Amino acid sequence: MWLPFRILVMCLVFGSVALSWPQASTIARLPRASRAEIVARAHAIANHGWTCSSSNLNASCSRKYRSDWKAGQRVTGIPYRWGGSDTPELFDKKLAQGLAAGAHSQYGILSCAAGIDCSGFVTQAWGLPAGHAYSTSNLRQIAGKPKYNWYTDMKPGDALNLPGSHVVLFTGYNPDGTINICEASGSKGRVVCHSATWSRFVKYIPLQYKGIDE
């Protein structure tokens, strides 16, 4: 009578431990970051200045490639590259080597281009190294839903995520109720920080990085 029940309980206990252990170890390995550090890193990427040279207008690995930029153009903000996660230092190095400045998804993931995409930007601001495996679809592995009221109590360094589509970093509220965000924007071709109305974020899910030092 009791044996099947005991087996069931043991299965549940060991099963849940086995399932949660990899996630717990992932969280334990996450780099720790304060909210001030996260926002400072985001602003550093958005304020990173660079000049596009003629060698950065072409992508050696894609004939179809068309640049967003002009030769000699001075730009503020690391350019948008789909699938990219370059740090400012790595980006400067690649630019000097003559890699293309930024690229959109229509050209595929280009190894011959330099830049950063939306999930690369947010995870880098959180302190994760370049080349990690997180996209907007699996950010929940390293970031949970905040328990506080999203509309009034989000904190700088939290994110707004539309799984499979886009993610932005929240940096604060404005007196008029709009919010300040930083994002790697495909339409703007680079990382930018700006204010936005809530309407843009219908169906997005707020996330709080699990490596936050409060």
Next chain:
Amino acid sequence: MPQLTASIIFVLFALVQGLAAPRSIASPRLGACVVPLSQTVRIPVSPAGASEQADSRDVSISTLLVSKGAVDELPEGPTGFDVLEDGSFVIVDPLRKRICLFNPQGKFRKAWKTGFAADSVTVMKNGLLAVEESGTDMLHVFDRDGVAKPQEAAVLPRYGEARVLSGSSGIVNHISAGGTRTLEINYDRQGSRLLSLQALAEDAEGNIFVAVEGTTAGDSGEEIRLNKSIRRYGSDGTLSREVSDIPLDYYVAPVGELRVRDGKVYQLLTTSSEVKINVWNTNDQCQHDSE
């Protein structure tokens, strides 16, 4: 028999009248008229492909260009527009790096190349167009024929600064020729919290248009949920009209998607198959007006 015929004619006449002139409905909750959608102007789009290349023929293509994006990349396409005096539309076409003009029915009139992708366009008081470049946020100035003008001519209109005071109230410090005056905003939607306020425009009669965002979601919802409305306040600060529950199913993330001209509220909404411009006419008669 003649009575029956007369009755049928009367019913048909009443139906035609009702359909032809949608009237605003007085809302006891708001004390304002809720303005129905008057019209939707539809402009066809073309899907952007990898083979798409900007070239000189772009100025004669009558459709706007939209990319479908990808996993971890948002769709791109027209994000901003404005309305000219005759009801024509000027719309940015960033993927073709051009500015387009359409007539009030959405028929293509002309376009010109800018050499850059633009986010938004604003018709300034001097009649010139201020166009914001996506890659640099720089303002460029053009006349209606696409001739570039000195950048110094760019003066974007400012209608006031808003402040949310609580979940049910806020103020707009409205800037007009007569100086600054404070407009009190009461947000009394049952179970809803005021999120944001934005002063959009002032018309010739001194009416002020304010965009209001609110939410009924608490802190335990699954995702961000909200409603957006545009309110018209009279020059005496009285709320007189409301365009409620503006559609928010944006396919391309908006930048300058709301405009007001001559009492009409316009919204640009780019979908995967067309660019829709929704129009609400706040000048339509309201039951309150005749009481």
